[in-house]
Amino acid sequence: MTTAAPTTTSTAAMIALDDEIDTTEGPAARRRRRRAEQLDTRKINWWATALIAVCSLTVLIPLYLAVVVSLKTPDDLASGTGFELPTTWDWANFGEAWERTNFPQAIANTAFITVGAVVLTLLSNSVVSYAIARNIHRPFFKGVFFYLLAALFIPFPIIMLPLVKQTSLLGLDNQTGLIILYTVFGLSLNVFIYTAYIRSIPIELEEAARVDGASTWRVFWSVIFPLLAPMNATVGILTCVWAWNDFILPLVVLSDPAARTLPLAQYIFQGQFNTDYTVAFASYLMAMAPLLLIYVFAQRWVISGVMRGSIK
Amino acid sequence: MATTTLPDVAGRASRKGVDDGAGKRRSALGRALPAYYWMVVPAIVLFAFFHTLPVLVGVFFSFTNYAGYGAWDFIGISNYVNLFQDDRALRAYGFSFGFAIAATILTNVIALLIALGLNAKIVARNTFRGVYFVPYVLAILVVGYVFQFFFSNSLPKLLPSIPVLADNILSNPDWAWVAIVVLAVWQAAAFSIIIYLAGLQTIPAELYEAASLDGAGALQQFSRITFPLISAFFTINMVLSLKGFLQVFDHVVALTNGGPGTATESITLLIYRGGFQGGEFAYQTANAVIFVIVITVVSLLQFRVLQRREADF
Numbered sequence: 001m002t003t004a005a006p007t008t009t010s011t012a013a014m015i016a017l018d019d020e021i022d023t024t025e026g027p028a029a030r031r032r033r034r035r036a037e038q039l040d041t042r043k044i045n046w047w048a049t050a051l052i053a054v055c056s057l058t059v060l061i062p063l064y065l066a067v068v069v070s071l072k073t074p075d076d077l078a079s080g081t082g083f084e085l086p087t088t089w090d091w092a093n094f095g096e097a098w099e100r101t102n103f104p105q106a107i108a109n110t111a112f113i114t115v116g117a118v119v120l121t122l123l124s125n126s127v128v129s130y131a132i133a134r135n136i137h138r139p140f141f142k143g144v145f146f147y148l149l150a151a152l153f154i155p156f157p158i159i160m161l162p163l164v165k166q167t168s169l170l171g172l173d174n175q176t177g178l179i180i181l182y183t184v185f186g187l188s189l190n191v192f193i194y195t196a197y198i199r200s201i202p203i204e205l206e207e208a209a210r211v212d213g214a215s216t217w218r219v220f221w222s223v224i225f226p227l228l229a230p231m232n233a234t235v236g237i238l239t240c241v242w243a244w245n246d247f248i249l250p251l252v253v254l255s256d257p258a259a260r261t262l263p264l265a266q267y268i269f270q271g272q273f274n275t276d277y278t279v280a281f282a283s284y285l286m287a288m289a290p291l292l293l294i295y296v297f298a299q300r301w302v303i304s305g306v307m308r309g310s311i312k
Numbered sequence: 313m314a315t316t317t318l319p320d321v322a323g324r325a326s327r328k329g330v331d332d333g334a335g336k337r338r339s340a341l342g343r344a345l346p347a348y349y350w351m352v353v354p355a356i357v358l359f360a361f362f363h364t365l366p367v368l369v370g371v372f373f374s375f376t377n378y379a380g381y382g383a384w385d386f387i388g389i390s391n392y393v394n395l396f397q398d399d400r401a402l403r404a405y406g407f408s409f410g411f412a413i414a415a416t417i418l419t420n421v422i423a424l425l426i427a428l429g430l431n432a433k434i435v436a437r438n439t440f441r442g443v444y445f446v447p448y449v450l451a452i453l454v455v456g457y458v459f460q461f462f463f464s465n466s467l468p469k470l471l472p473s474i475p476v477l478a479d480n481i482l483s484n485p486d487w488a489w490v491a492i493v494v495l496a497v498w499q500a501a502a503f504s505i506i507i508y509l510a511g512l513q514t515i516p517a518e519l520y521e522a523a524s525l526d527g528a529g530a531l532q533q534f535s536r537i538t539f540p541l542i543s544a545f546f547t548i549n550m551v552l553s554l555k556g557f558l559q560v561f562d563h564v565v566a567l568t569n570g571g572p573g574t575a576t577e578s579i580t581l582l583i584y585r586g587g588f589q590g591g592e593f594a595y596q597t598a599n600a601v602i603f604v605i606v607i608t609v610v611s612l613l614q615f616r617v618l619q620r621r622e623a624d625f
Contacts, residue, residue: 042433049434055426056443058498063446065466066458081469082461124355131351141348144356151363155559155607157580158600161380161587162366162373184362187355216347245451247562248580252588263453267565270457277461284454291449299442302449306503307510310545 066288070094070281077278090278097283105258106265107290110244113175113261117182117243118236125187125235126228129194130220134203136195145191152188156248164252173255181253182243190235193309197231198224234309237302244291262287367604370597380593391598400574401599404582405606411489411578412557415496419553420546422497423504428538430505431512441509448502452495456566459495463567482568485575492563492576499563500556504549511545512538547618551611558607579603 065082070093072086097103135141163181167173172180201224209219225232247263254260260268266287270280295302374391378384395401430441447455464480471477476487515538523533539546561580564570570577570585577585583600586592 045432045434048429048432049436052426052429052434052440055429056440059443059446059502062455062458062462062498065462069461082466083470127351128355131348135345135348141352144352147356148359151359153555153608153611154363154367155555155580155600155604157559157583158370158597158604159363159366160583161593161597161600162369163362164588166362166366166369180358181362184355184358187359216351220351241449245449245453247451247453247565248584252584263451266451266454266457277465280457281461284457287454288450292446295446295449299445300438303441303445303506306445306448306506310507310510 066281066285069277070285072278074276074278093278093282094286096279097286100279101265101269101283103265103283103286106260106262106287109175109259110261111290113178113182113250114240114243116175116179117186118239120179120183121186121190121239122232122236124183125190126194126225126232127220128187129191130198130224132191133195133198136199145195148188148191152192160248160252167253168255173253174259175254177253178243178250181249182239182246186235186239186242189238193235194228194231197228201227230305230308233301234305237305238309241291371601373594374598374601376594378594379591380587381591384594387594391595392602394595395599395602400577401579401582403574404577404579407489407576408558408560408578408580411492411496411560411576412554414489415493415500415557415560416550416553418493418497419500419504420549423501423549424508424546426501427505427508427512428534430509444505445502447499448506450499452499452562453566455499456495456563459491459498460567463491483572485572488568488572488576492560492567495563495567496557496560500553504553507545507549508542511542515541543618543621547615550618551614554614555607555611558610 068084068086069077069082071089071091072093073088073090076087076090132141132145136145164173167177167181170177205227206219206223209223214222245263246261247267250261250264251267254264257268266284269283373384375386375388376384377387377391426444430437430444434440460482463482467477468480476484481491482488519537519541520533523537528536559580560578561584564576564578564581568576570581579599583596583603586599587596590596
């Protein structure tokens with residue numbers, strides 16, 4: 001902490017000094033955060049606060065609408081704009097949506113695909129990135145890197161039609177197929193995110209292990225992979241949100257109705273719901289709830305993970 | 313390919329290791345090389361198989377009359393010729409571009425403004441930042457259905473005096489695209505805000521202190537300090553947004569399903585419908601090939617223009 005002080009302003013140095021005397025304070029992270037807040041000597045900007053608060057309503061209003069509509073009776077809904085609070089709270093909508101969309105099956109499929117894709121992506125894409133990052137001076141690895149990067153610019157529609165033929169020929173028109181596709185398609189972006197980080201890890205760390213006779217694989221799993229934790233979080237979050245919410249890939253790849261994912265189930269039952277908005281909204285809420293709940297509890301962590309990915 | 317080059321490279325490395333003492337480190341790396349190839353090659357083979365092969369197959373079939381089933385023949389470039397005379401395809405390009413340009417500009421302007429607000433000293437900053445990021449974790453299709461109800465059932469009752477909104481904007485061929493833009497901006501702004509916020513936090517506060525001592529107002533500070541310093545984030549955000557919005561699919565399916573008529577049919581939706589349901593496999597792959605070229609050209613142009621502007625500062 002004292003080494004960082006000279007590079008910052010004199011106020012920072014003073015606060016750092018203060019902090020050091022006050023050793024009974026909480027964990028270092030909290031202290032640092034508090035110091036950053038103290039450092040911000042600006043006055044509270046009430047205009048910005050008001051504007052940000054009002055604009056944040058645009059985010060919350062659709063969610064509010066989803067909640068109140070899902071709790072109404074059809075008659076209740078027909079008599080108003082949808083925004084009024086329900087006169088009677090009709091929880092039965094959720095039960096009906098649960099049955100009609102076969103919710104347990106859909107969420108099990110989505111969870112299986114998402115967890116599978118995240119685990120496989122973290123285990124495989126990090127290995128590929130490691131090999132590329134450590135050999136970027138070799139033409140083969142450099143070529144692979146730019147090949148994957150170029151693929152980022154290929155839009156999905158060109159792949160879509162032939163891919164469906166391919167997956168159904170191979171018997172991969174199911175959940176397993178989707179896990180493989182998310183893992184493989186994610187490679188482009190993830191290698192980009194991982195390699196920049198791996199190259200910042202000093203090679204001396206590995207050499208110590210190599211001198212002790214560890215193989216390259218061993219070096220990766222026991223030295224490098226644990227150090228990748230922040231990037232694993234970033235890649236994991238991006239992959240999780242993508243796989244959970246994706247609509248077009250399950251739509252074109254999956255052939256068995258029993259394999260359908262949550263977004264796909266909403267799409268398929270949309271026709272039946274047409275006039276039954278209250279049940280439909282209960283179903284939408286149930287589809288959105290799992291990720292939303294995870295997000296509410298891991299919010300700070302999710303946002304910092306995404307930010308880290310964007311600065312690379 | 314990898315297997316034939318491997319022994320040679322490893323052999324050379326170990327010979328060098330014997331020659332000079334400093335090559336010890338190098339020989340260790342040389343022995344490690346096969347493992348590095350084993351780490352990359354299987355993944356690249358899979359990537360080529362699931363990503364590049366479909367592209368090549370698509371290009372191949374775009375010169376045929378394959379319907380998606382049955383026999384096919386080579387028909388040269390007539391798919392491409394027909395595409396340029398196909399009103400439906402041209403309309404899809406018109407819609408996708410109009411939508412993508414409007415959504416890109418709005419998303420970036422709004423996201424930048426909100427990021428600036430969140431970067432100012434405000435009350436409960438972390439809470440608000442958390443709220444603005446919520447749309448990112450929601451499925452576009454599912455949120456889209458909520459918006460669909462809002463546009464078709466709530467808005468006409470809430471604002472009966474505004475002509476376009478009074479009778480369901482989604483069934484209005486001239487204005488339905490606006491509703492799709494609203495959903496797209498609502499959802500995409502979340503991610504852009506976080507990217508801009510990351511950019512804003514890289515700017516040292518001292519710069520603003522110095523500027524305000526020199527008497528620069530808020531607007532001047534933005535145009536002379538903030539914007540130039542985050543212009544790399546601006547460029548990448550603009551390019552990624554436009555590329556993403558040009559491929560719009562979920563939004564359209566949820567709100568209008570391409571309607572009324574084909575007024576809001578995007579290119580991706582057209583390729584999906586024609587390719588899977590209309591027996592136009594070859595024809596729509598030709599469409600997709602053109603789409604790839606269009607997107608690549610647009611992205612590169614955008615990069616050049618925006619980066620030149622970056623250099624001007």
